[in-house]
Structures are given as structure tokens and as C-alpha cells.
Amino acid sequence: MNDHGIPSDEQLVAYLDDQLDTEQRSRIDAAIAEDSLLNLRLQWLARSSLPFKDAYDQAGRQAPVDRLQSMLDSLPSPERPAMDRRWFLAAAAALVVSGVVADRLFIGWQRGQQQNDWRALMADYMALYVPQTLDHLPGDEAAQRAQLRTLDARLGLNLTPAKLTLPPAQFKRAQILEYDGVPIAQMTWLDPAHGPLALCVTRTSSGSRTFAHERRRGLNVVYWADMEHAWMLIGHNPAAELEDMARLLRTRISA
Amino acid sequence: MRGIPGPGRGHQRFVENLRPERTEVAIASDQALRAELGQHLARLWRYGLLLSRHRHVAEELVQATCVRALERVRPLAPGTRMDCWLLSILHSIWLNEVRSRRVRQGQALVGADNALSFDGEHAAQPNVFATQVIRRVDSLPETQRECVFLAYVEGLSYHEVAEVLQVPLGTVMSRLATARVKLAEYPPLHAVPSPSTEERR
Numbered sequence: 001m002n003d004h005g006i007p008s009d010e011q012l013v014a015y016l017d018d019q020l021d022t023e024q025r026s027r028i029d030a031a032i033a034e035d036s037l038l039n040l041r042l043q044w045l046a047r048s049s050l051p052f053k054d055a056y057d058q059a060g061r062q063a064p065v066d067r068l069q070s071m072l073d074s075l076p077s078p079e080r081p082a083m084d085r086r087w088f089l090a091a092a093a094a095l096v097v098s099g100v101v102a103d104r105l106f107i108g109w110q111r112g113q114q115q116n117d118w119r120a121l122m123a124d125y126m127a128l129y130v131p132q133t134l135d136h137l138p139g140d141e142a143a144q145r146a147q148l149r150t151l152d153a154r155l156g157l158n159l160t161p162a163k164l165t166l167p168p169a170q171f172k173r174a175q176i177l178e179y180d181g182v183p184i185a186q187m188t189w190l191d192p193a194h195g196p197l198a199l200c201v202t203r204t205s206s207g208s209r210t211f212a213h214e215r216r217r218g219l220n221v222v223y224w225a226d227m228e229h230a231w232m233l234i235g236h237n238p239a240a241e242l243e244d245m246a247r248l249l250r251t252r253i254s255a
Numbered sequence: 256m257r258g259i260p261g262p263g264r265g266h267q268r269f270v271e272n273l274r275p276e277r278t279e280v281a282i283a284s285d286q287a288l289r290a291e292l293g294q295h296l297a298r299l300w301r302y303g304l305l306l307s308r309h310r311h312v313a314e315e316l317v318q319a320t321c322v323r324a325l326e327r328v329r330p331l332a333p334g335t336r337m338d339c340w341l342l343s344i345l346h347s348i349w350l351n352e353v354r355s356r357r358v359r360q361g362q363a364l365v366g367a368d369n370a371l372s373f374d375g376e377h378a379a380q381p382n383v384f385a386t387q388v389i390r391r392v393d394s395l396p397e398t399q400r401e402c403v404f405l406a407y408v409e410g411l412s413y414h415e416v417a418e419v420l421q422v423p424l425g426t427v428m429s430r431l432a433t434a435r436v437k438l439a440e441y442p443p444l445h446a447v448p449s450p451s452t453e454e455r456r
Contacts, residue, residue, distance in 0.1 A: 016435075
């Protein structure tokens, strides 16, 4: 009620909407009984009570439910077994101990935004991988397809499991990582001889470049770029073997 | 070395930022959540359309809402209504991400490309009343429109509307009152012979 004890429009609307408690309600009932103008105001406001629900229920039938449902079905499951989490926490704990490494990553990444130091960041990440990080992951092609679609959407790619076969290494998982809002896709394989292997990609506009080699944190890296993306293949495989794989992947992916 | 931040900060950022987008959720609850989400798709789309007035944006909003919902690690607090929770996610994505992005990109938010209508490609036979109601609601400003929708279409209590929109209860009340005053100014529905005459504005 306002200063004069006359219910406001807010209160009258709440009255109409049955959102008042018993005491507030009876106060408004009393006020209406006394004041015919107030009663008229209430009736005026009540004109706005339209069949809203019915109208929008009808409209809701136009929803593209089938398309939305298949979108929902295609969203990858957030399956991250407990093993993986323990590993990640252990890795995080290790980084607390070597805080310098983490800071270097941070600074490195800041500088690397314009340069190619995203590779340093990914190398630091991949250095934490062991075969057990990957070997429990199921080789379910449907799930992998869904994972790849997420990558496609974020990075403007067109990936399929067929383009990513690298026998004898087994394709394990594709996931999106992000650092300061910059998406980085990481596709991982488990090589029976050399352990975890990853293809990483991020967007770039620095122009294409051919294969180059480097070593980071004890891992071999082959990196290259096309007009829109920078790529790196990283693993414990010998550099020449890694380049052969990179060549194969580049051909298939650009096809 | 160049001005290194304190030892903890870089690490913190690393852990926060360089992580898989999805964290662990029990598979069983993931499936249950998916089934539940499937039940709400049309309602979410309808709300997305009410906010954005564009069908493709509505679909984008539903997808982003599903992604966000599936990422949730912990179960909802007991007593939380699933539909309210999803509506609040969609609203926050609209407010904080999609709408601001579209404004930045200079994309018009008015002049709906193909907002709710019952004509043309859509098979459902037009219900004259429904079309009129939707036109009237659509003519309200966004903040009033969403309150009307959540309270009168979704049937949420004022408290629930306030929670979904993250605004005080008094704000919900005043928006609804303002909207009601405007809606009351229209002639009664049955007095309008055809939606194609008076109300095309």
C-alpha cells in the first residue's frame, strides 16, 4: 500500500495473480469494497489477463523438436572416469611444487598469443601424459565422431575418425581445451611403442608454413600451418616417423 | 625473468583454464539429465524465441543451454525445479553472451526475421486468439515480455521469476504491473475481427 493506504498497481496485479498472502489479500479486498474507483482500476488491469499459456502452447508446437533432439543426442557425454581426475589432480599438485613452471606457462602463453608458443603450452601439457592416461578410454567411434563435431564447431574444421587413423597407434579421444578464451583442439592416440601422441590445432592468421621440427620437454614436435590453422603433432615417436604421420594427416585433413 | 606474478597465480590460471571443457559426471546421471533435457527442448526453444525473436538464435540458445546443463558436476539442490534451472541458464546465456555479442556485431535485435507466427510454412492452423496474444506480448519491451512469459505462460511464482532473471522481487512486480497496464489498453480479443487488420504493427 502507498502512503494513503491505496493499493498500487503492483499490488493489484499481484492480487490478480494470486501471489499475496492471506493478510495482504484481505486488506485489498477491504480496500476494493470501500473504493469503487479502485475496483474499476482492478477491473481495468484484469483486462490484460489473456490466454497467454494457450497461445504459447500452440506456438511451442512449432519448435523444431526433432532437430533439437538430434542436437542433444550429438552432444558428447562428459565422460571423465575417476582415474583421469586423480591423474589430473596429481598433475596439478605437481605444478604447485614447480610453480615456476606454471608461471612460465602463463607468461609464455601471454607472449605466445601472437607467436607460436601455444606449442610450448601444449608440450607442457602433453609431458604429463602417460599411457595410462589414455589406455582405459573406449574406442567408440560414435562417441569419437561426436567429439570431433565439437572440434569442428569451435575451430571450423571438418574431421572424421577415418581421416585420423594412424595405425598401429589407436585413436583415443578428441577434446577442446581453452586458454584465455582461445580454443585449442587436442586429438590423442596411444602408440603401442611410443605411448601418447597428440595432434593439436588452434586458429591462426599468420599464414601457411611447411613442416618444421623441434623438441620440447623431451618430446618430438612437428608443426605446420595452413591459412587458418596452426597444427602440431607431438609424441615420443622418432622425428622422421612423426613427420610421415604429419604429412599423412595434413593431406587427409585438407582433402 | 620478466615480472613474474606470484607463484600461485599462474598455476591457478593454468588449472582453471587449461582443462577439458567437461568434467566428470556419473554416466548414469548424465543419461538421466539427457532424458530430462529432452522433455524441455520445446519449452526452452519457445523461451529462446521470445527473448531473441529469431528462430536460429533460439536454437543456438537451446544448444548452449544443453551444453551448459550437461557440464554440471553436482546434482541440483533438492527442491530445485529442473525447468526453472534450465530457463535461468538460457536466460543468462542470452543476457551475457548472445545478446551482447549480437549488439557488438551490430546485428539488429528488432525486426524479428521470423518470430512466432502461424502462417505460411507452419502447418498448425492459425488460432486467431493465439496470434493476437503473441503479437501483444511481443510488442512489450524485453524485460516485461520475459516476466509475462515466465509468470503467465510458464506458470512460475513471482519468487521463481525473480530467481530465473536474477532480479529483486519488487522488479518483477513492477515489470508485470507495467506490462499489464499496456496490455489492458488493447481492445478485448473478440472485438478484433482479424489479426491482419488492426494489429499488424
